[in-house]
Amino acid sequence: MSTESYNSTTFNCQRFKCSGRGLILPFGIEACMSIQLRAVLYFVFLLYLFLGIAIIADIFMSAIETITSRKQKIRYPDPGEKDKYLTVEVRVWNDTVANLTLMALGSSSPEILLSIIEIVGNRFEAGELGPGTIVGSAAYNLLMISAICIASINAPETRRIKLYNVFLVTSFFGFFAYIWLFIVLSVISKDVVELWEAVLTFLMFPLVVILAYLAEKNCFASKKIEMAEEEKLIITPPETDAAGVPRSFHKDELLQFLRDLGQSSNLSIEDKAQLFAAKLSENMHRSRMQYRIQGARMLTGGKSLFVNLPDKLQEIYEKYQKIDDESSPSAIAQEIDCLPKLEFTATAYAVLENEQRIDIIIKRTGPINIYQRAVKPQPFDTTFSTDHKAGGRKSTLTRNDIDEDPQMAILEFASSSYAVLEREQRVTVEVVRHGFTKSVVHFRLDTIDGTATAGEDYIKLSEEFVMESGQQEKKITIHVIDDNQWEPDETFFVKLSLPESEENHAKVGSKTVALVTIINDDEPGYIHFEEPINLVKESVGKAEIKVARVNGADGRVSVHYRTKDIEAVATRDYEPADSELVFEHGEISKIIAIPIINDLDTEKDETFAVELYNPTGGATIGKHGRTVVTIINDDNYITMANKMASLVQVDIDKLSVTKTTWGQQFKDAMTVNGGDLETAKFLHYVGHTFSFFWKILFAFVPPTSIAGGWLTFFVSLLFIAILTAVVGDVAAIFGCLVGLKDSITAISFVALGTSLPDTFASMIAAKNSKTADDAIGNVTGSNSVNVFLGLGLPWLVAAVYWESKNLPFTVKAGDLSFSVLVFSCSCIIGMILLTLRRFLGVFGKAELGGPTIPKYACSAFFVFLWICYLTLSGLQAYGHIYWAT
Numbered sequence: 001m002s003t004e005s006y007n008s009t010t011f012n013c014q015r016f017k018c019s020g021r022g023l024i025l026p027f028g029i030e031a032c033m034s035i036q037l038r039a040v041l042y043f044v045f046l047l048y049l050f051l052g053i054a055i056i057a058d059i060f061m062s063a064i065e066t067i068t069s070r071k072q073k074i075r076y077p078d079p080g081e082k083d084k085y086l087t088v089e090v091r092v093w094n095d096t097v098a099n100l101t102l103m104a105l106g107s108s109s110p111e112i113l114l115s116i117i118e119i120v121g122n123r124f125e126a127g128e129l130g131p132g133t134i135v136g137s138a139a140y141n142l143l144m145i146s147a148i149c150i151a152s153i154n155a156p157e158t159r160r161i162k163l164y165n166v167f168l169v170t171s172f173f174g175f176f177a178y179i180w181l182f183i184v185l186s187v188i189s190k191d192v193v194e195l196w197e198a199v200l201t202f203l204m205f206p207l208v209v210i211l212a213y214l215a216e217k218n219c220f221a222s223k224k225i226e227m228a229e230e231e232k233l234i235i236t237p238p239e240t241d242a243a244g245v246p247r248s249f250h251k252d253e254l255l256q257f258l259r260d261l262g263q264s265s266n267l268s269i270e271d272k273a274q275l276f277a278a279k280l281s282e283n284m285h286r287s288r289m290q291y292r293i294q295g296a297r298m299l300t301g302g303k304s305l306f307v308n309l310p311d312k313l314q315e316i317y318e319k320y321q322k323i324d325d326e327s328s329p330s331a332i333a334q335e336i337d338c339l340p341k342l343e344f345t346a347t348a349y350a351v352l353e354n355e356q357r358i359d360i361i362i363k364r365t366g367p368i369n370i371y372q373r374a375v376k377p378q379p380f381d382t383t384f385s386t387d388h389k390a391g392g393r394k395s396t397l398t399r400n401d402i403d404e405d406p407q408m409a410i411l412e413f414a415s416s417s418y419a420v421l422e423r424e425q426r427v428t429v430e431v432v433r434h435g436f437t438k439s440v441v442h443f444r445l446d447t448i449d450g451t452a453t454a455g456e457d458y459i460k461l462s463e464e465f466v467m468e469s470g471q472q473e474k475k476i477t478i479h480v481i482d483d484n485q486w487e488p489d490e491t492f493f494v495k496l497s498l499p500e501s502e503e504n505h506a507k508v509g510s511k512t513v514a515l516v517t518i519i520n521d522d523e524p525g526y527i528h529f530e531e532p533i534n535l536v537k538e539s540v541g542k543a544e545i546k547v548a549r550v551n552g553a554d555g556r557v558s559v560h561y562r563t564k565d566i567e568a569v570a571t572r573d574y575e576p577a578d579s580e581l582v583f584e585h586g587e588i589s590k591i592i593a594i595p596i597i598n599d600l601d602t603e604k605d606e607t608f609a610v611e612l613y614n615p616t617g618g619a620t621i622g623k624h625g626r627t628v629v630t631i632i633n634d635d636n637y638i639t640m641a642n643k644m645a646s647l648v649q650v651d652i653d654k655l656s657v658t659k660t661t662w663g664q665q666f667k668d669a670m671t672v673n674g675g676d677l678e679t680a681k682f683l684h685y686v687g688h689t690f691s692f693f694w695k696i697l698f699a700f701v702p703p704t705s706i707a708g709g710w711l712t713f714f715v716s717l718l719f720i721a722i723l724t725a726v727v728g729d730v731a732a733i734f735g736c737l738v739g740l741k742d743s744i745t746a747i748s749f750v751a752l753g754t755s756l757p758d759t760f761a762s763m764i765a766a767k768n769s770k771t772a773d774d775a776i777g778n779v780t781g782s783n784s785v786n787v788f789l790g791l792g793l794p795w796l797v798a799a800v801y802w803e804s805k806n807l808p809f810t811v812k813a814g815d816l817s818f819s820v821l822v823f824s825c826s827c828i829i830g831m832i833l834l835t836l837r838r839f840l841g842v843f844g845k846a847e848l849g850g851p852t853i854p855k856y857a858c859s860a861f862f863v864f865l866w867i868c869y870l871t872l873s874g875l876q877a878y879g880h881i882y883w884a885t
Helices: 026-033 035-068 095-121 129-152 164-188 195-216 228-235 251-261 267-282 286-299 311-327 329-336 344-352 356-362 632-654 662-670 681-699 707-738 742-768 773-777 778-790 792-804 816-839 853-875
Strands: 071-077 085-093 342-345 371-374 409-413 417-421 426-436 442-449 462-467 473-479 490-496 506-508 513-518 527-529 533-536 542-550 557-564 578-583 589-595 605-614 627-630
Touching: 035 095, 035 286, 035 329, 035 681, 035 707, 085 816, 095 129, 095 195, 095 286, 095 707, 095 742, 095 778, 129 329, 129 707, 129 742, 129 773, 129 778, 129 816, 129 853, 164 195, 164 773, 164 778, 164 816, 195 778, 195 792, 251 632, 267 311, 267 442, 267 632, 286 417, 286 681, 286 742, 409 442, 417 681, 426 442, 426 462, 426 513, 426 605, 462 473, 490 627, 513 816, 527 605, 527 816, 533 542, 542 557, 542 627, 662 681, 707 742, 742 773, 742 816, 778 792
Parallel strands: 342 371, 409 506, 417 513, 533 627
Antiparallel strands: 071 085, 409 426, 426 473, 442 462, 442 490, 490 513, 527 542, 542 589, 557 578, 557 605, 605 627
16 A cells, blocks of 8 residues: 555544555555554564464475485495495585575575565665664574574583584675675765676675585695595495385394393383484484474474484483493593592602503593593602603702712612513613712622512622713613513512722712512403393304403403393203303403203293403403393394384484475374374474464475475475565564664564574574584574675666666665674674684683583673664664764
């Protein structure tokens, strides 16, 4: 409606306020309503439209996920067999390119379309709503989403950006895009966008994509590209079921999960399949698009892309996770303090520390994650100095009682104790001379057994030596015998004495006896079962249980083992055993064979235990000192495994957004939580109730299984365009009714409404992804694409239109240039803070999460920046801050 008054034979109403602000709205019947009522209705309608956009954007993103997940088959040489090839599937779309093109278009389509529709609807004249929404969304995405993601990670967990080179490129353009916007509007050609500026703005969009792609491929760095994951993907073809359909997992993974889960008689096959599907869902790689879809479905009570377990199964799964996480680095670090201390003498500790053996002892990470802490006691000899080397120490002795006779030489050991690692095979002791040094002095060294025995542990020394005139020190080597047998640290003594002929011109000092410690460096290792749970069929004959020797294989060691009944009964279900395993020097693996009795009766699964005890030769029992053997009935084993694998694949397929049909779409639209009522919560019902109309309407959109998702893409894009046009009208009229300028409405209500699904998407990605890339890594990319595509495209169309008429394309800088400037300042501060978080230990050296207080402080600071942005933009828009444009 183009006039400000409305006349009708039916209605006789007052002046029709804001009737000329929309392209489609308002409706004529509004003329008789009060302004307050109209404002409330328009606000509610705006929220409802945002809900509709979130739902159709979900479908739009599903189409993009279908398109970008398309794979092609390639042949690859089989590394296992010559002249054979493997046929595998690889993704056609690169993740970075997909994120910055279709993904950015999907997440920012309302803002981009709003800008395009506004210019076209205004007869190619620029408005404030579209550009303001783009800048406002950028501010919200960078500041508020970052704040939420930082705070959503449980302390002290962290998330780091993995593709940091890509992040740097997109961050630069995410900042440069808005600086460029300011330069175009306020510097180069004030209040006018020339054709070359519009063309250059639009061309920056493919430039960002190309540079980000090159950064991902490390074209700007000397570091080699990590190809491990791609190689693993290529040489590991997917497993198929009996019908030849590829599975999302390998059956070995399923069997290992069952071993780790243990035998629970109260769990059905369906329950176990659901638990395994939850594990796969938690660990599977997810794209940013999938997180975006999940964010929208959280708002609307739609079908989740994650496996939601009933409370009973969730409790069991959490217990399983605790067991599974015992070998994680954080759990291991907490275990170290609880382990026994391995205490050395000060001498032994010094040698180990000098040779960096202490770190090895503390940080050893063998397959069974066994650790010992080295504890340094107080040194018993104050003559130790810091320049110690293996085999001896320089003396720090200062003699205050040197004989007054200037012709008297005094001999003694440089240190009263020495230590040597057995593998060094020699120790050097040092005799030093004080006083008179111009004479030739003879002295004698003799070794005396302590716990070490001459001939077995070291070579006996009993010899006379000469210190020449002017010589102040003499080093003597004693040979140590290195064997492969573990034994405790052993000691012997070296005695210094003078022949009778030397007593007139030489004497011994206070250190006439030196203690030598031989530190045993043989590592007999730890002995444990390779698996805590073993599954065997009843007809197997013998259950072969592997025992491993890890973290050392020196010397001959042994360990005893015995069986114990649980549900299985010895002599009825298996043959009992109580015997000894012997590992010779260098042996690292043994097999315990337990005969299994096949009684041919149908019975449930039964278990018994095998445990290790009484290790000898210095060996230690490892983490898995006990294993449980489950005897499975043969008739049910294959059937159960295949049935469970099929059930798991069905559960995984339910999470797919690329295999939908029309029937499935209508079923999901009409049911809460996609039909999963068992795990549906109250909020799911609330969201489903409010969004029911939109769900049914958009169920008519062609499913992604048709035409590779492209038909869904274009139809849903059309729906988004229609809804965006209505949003533009509703937002403009609402702002008019409550007295808000379009620029303020855009950066607040509209920006917040269009960015809400992204907020949930980033929060879910922060919690579930192992990196921060999907949470905040793509925010900067989307922000740059918003300008280069969301403004570049409509500017290009409008500039061409006005150029054809030989007229300039006028774009008033006004409030927009000030808003851009404030956002740019906030962007610089925010990016500096994210960089500091990555490199400073106080923040956990990661962009997200970290210690509690710094985490919440950073989050609050980002919120403060966003509030400052809104406040300053509002004050300027209403003339409280002067801005010369």
